[in-house]
Amino acid sequence: MNKLGLLGKNISYSFSKSYFKDKFENEQIDNVSYENFDIETIELFPSLIKNTKNLKGLNVTIPYKESVIPFLDELDDKAKEIGAVNTIRITKKSKLIGYNTDYYGFKKSLTPFLKNHHKQALILGTGGASKAIAYSLKQLNIKYCFVSRTAKKGVEFTYNTLTKDVINQYQIIINCTPLGTSPNVDLYPNIPYDAITSNHILYDLIYNPAETKFLKQGKQQHATTINGLNMLKFQAEKAWSIWKID
Numbered sequence: 001m002n003k004l005g006l007l008g009k010n011i012s013y014s015f016s017k018s019y020f021k022d023k024f025e026n027e028q029i030d031n032v033s034y035e036n037f038d039i040e041t042i043e044l045f046p047s048l049i050k051n052t053k054n055l056k057g058l059n060v061t062i063p064y065k066e067s068v069i070p071f072l073d074e075l076d077d078k079a080k081e082i083g084a085v086n087t088i089r090i091t092k093k094s095k096l097i098g099y100n101t102d103y104y105g106f107k108k109s110l111t112p113f114l115k116n117h118h119k120q121a122l123i124l125g126t127g128g129a130s131k132a133i134a135y136s137l138k139q140l141n142i143k144y145c146f147v148s149r150t151a152k153k154g155v156e157f158t159y160n161t162l163t164k165d166v167i168n169q170y171q172i173i174i175n176c177t178p179l180g181t182s183p184n185v186d187l188y189p190n191i192p193y194d195a196i197t198s199n200h201i202l203y204d205l206i207y208n209p210a211e212t213k214f215l216k217q218g219k220q221q222h223a224t225t226i227n228g229l230n231m232l233k234f235q236a237e238k239a240w241s242i243w244k245i246d
């Protein structure tokens with residue numbers, strides 16, 4: 001039996017396991033199983049690979065998307081440019097190849113909502129996911145700026161410099177912070193929501209809950225709101241196509 005799985009830490013909540021379990025059932029795929037590989041530190045990764053027979057591929061989640069890279073044999077060009085891996089394919093010759101499908105999931109889920117005036121985006125947060133989002137926006141020819149809690153190289157705004165004027169200029173705002181994730185559903189990024197209009201898209205990478213406070217406040221201002229569920233589904237399907245299970 002071929003094996004696939006999710007590499008991460010504290011991932012019992014995992015979307016991926018139930019997504020692939022349902023997919024295999026619905027599509028009557030019976031030559032592969034999917035399980036969680038929950039490891040305490042990335043140093044345990046080589047022994048996991050060595051001791052798991054018939055492992056063909058992995059999804060990778062927090063906190064290993066960057067730290068897994070030194071353990072891989074090759075990186076796909078896009079993963080190299082993004083600097084993060086969320087999918088690993090294990091070849092017949094046991095080579096480990098890293099890919100990034102988050103950028104694809106984000107791009108595919110955002111594209112149907114784009115209008116001509118959506119020319120500039122604010123990316124809230126500067127972690128692993130934000131890099132894949134920046135890569136997608138570049139491909140879509142949308143200019144972007146990073147917003148962070150701390151001023152640093154490559155960051156254009158800190159939260160206390162986000163004026164109404166800035167919000168007027170950037171009509172796509174993407175939450176790449178964990179603020180608002182269940183069970184901390186009362187948290188949200190600190191931006192001037194009263195400057196949001198119906199011309200804005202508010203995109204939250206969070207999918208649990210389906211509507212975060214960030215999205216709720218955007219909706220109150222008549223913005224288009226998108227949660228992270230479709231991104232997650234699209235990146236999962238792209239990973240499946242990379243694994244090429246036959």
Ligand code: NAP
Binds near residue numbers: 235
């Ligand atoms: P991360 O590296 O843990 O954090 C992202 C960034 O959020 C941090 O670098 C930080 O940026 C900011 N941040 C963290 N705590 C904060 C706080 N208390 N207040 C304000 N900002 C804070 O996470 P990630 O891997 O990039 O993922 C970000 C989110 O996207 C997570 O919720 C994750 O579940 C979600 N995600 C969803 C999908 C999907 O398919 N839907 C895919 C990937 C990730 P600064 O230090 O610069 O402020």
